[in-house]
Amino acid sequence: MTEFHTETTPAGIGIVRPTGRLNMVSAPRLRSVIGHLVEAGTVRVVLDLSETESMDSSGLGAIVAGLKTARQAGGDLRIAAAGPQVLAVLDLTKLTRVLRPRPDVASAFDSV
Amino acid sequence: MYRLRAPADARVLDLVHDLLARFWTDHAGMPLGHRARFDTAVAEIAANVVEHTRAVAALTLEIRGLPDRVEAALEDDGEPVVVDLDDVRMPPAGHERGRGLALARAAVDDVRYERRGDANHWYLALRRPDG
Numbered sequence: 001m002t003e004f005h006t007e008t009t010p011a012g013i014g015i016v017r018p019t020g021r022l023n024m025v026s027a028p029r030l031r032s033v034i035g036h037l038v039e040a041g042t043v044r045v046v047l048d049l050s051e052t053e054s055m056d057s058s059g060l061g062a063i064v065a066g067l068k069t070a071r072q073a074g075g076d077l078r079i080a081a082a083g084p085q086v087l088a089v090l091d092l093t094k095l096t097r098v099l100r101p102r103p104d105v106a107s108a109f110d111s112v
Numbered sequence: 113m114y115r116l117r118a119p120a121d122a123r124v125l126d127l128v129h130d131l132l133a134r135f136w137t138d139h140a141g142m143p144l145g146h147r148a149r150f151d152t153a154v155a156e157i158a159a160n161v162v163e164h165t166r167a168v169a170a171l172t173l174e175i176r177g178l179p180d181r182v183e184a185a186l187e188d189d190g191e192p193v194v195v196d197l198d199d200v201r202m203p204p205a206g207h208e209r210g211r212g213l214a215l216a217r218a219a220v221d222d223v224r225y226e227r228r229g230d231a232n233h234w235y236l237a238l239r240r241p242d243g
Contacts, residue, residue, distance in 0.1 A: 021126075021129070023122075023125055023159060024125070024159050024162070024163055025122045025125065053129070054152075054155065056152070056156055056159055056212070056215075057159075057209075057211040057215050058159065058163075058212075061208040061209050064206065064207070064208050065208045068208075084144055084145060084148050085148040085151060085152060088145065088149055088152060088219070089152055089215065092149070092152070092215055092218040092219055093202060093214075093215055093218070094202060094205070095205060098205045
């Protein structure tokens with residue numbers, strides 16, 4: 001079962017860290033977690049993928065949804081610390097330029 | 113033999129990943145990027161069967177390594193799938209759905225679907241870099 005750890009930094013950036021797989025089982029929960037953060041006013045969100053074992057197209061769809069949700073609220077969603085399989089999925093779906101994966105959480109909102 | 117047969121519900125997706133991991137443990141030598149692409153394609157087809165194939169009860173997956181390529185064969189007992197793989201396109205960036213088959217096709221060298229008898233058959237292959 002994929003788990004989602006959520007925290008908010010003193011700078012007001014929400015960090016969501018899924019542990020496990022992002023697939024059709026966990027994708028709805030990822031959408032929900034990001035949606036709740038944004039609704040609560042945390043519109044800048046970093047998805048920390050350091051503990052994400054794999055991601056499929058359902059997981060990717062949830063990230064795209066989260067990106068749209070955050071941007072519609074005036075914020076943004078960044079992804080950080082993705083492993084080789086996730087990076088391969090971004091590349092193959094031509095979403096690397098849209099989601100622009102960052103190497104780590106700390107630098108995810110350094111530059112716009 | 114790298115084979116599993118299980119009920120075609122979401123729980124089978126973990127079994128698919130477990131089987132792939134076991135396969136790669138015994139088939140070292142494939143670059144990590146190639147493994148990631150093969151794993152991605154196999155998981156996508158399995159998820160596609162679970163999510164979209166009607167009246168499916170069981171899913172079978174077989175993986176094998178050949179000198180020049182790795183192959184996966186998935187079989188299910190669901191209703192026939194209406195799909196033209198040559199017509200599958202990657203959706204635009206803002207779309208949240210519809211990438212599964214396009215991703216599988218982009219990840220490996222060969223994806224085929226065939227209806228034989230009462231079963232759906234999916235075949236995936238990825239050539240080794242030196243194959």
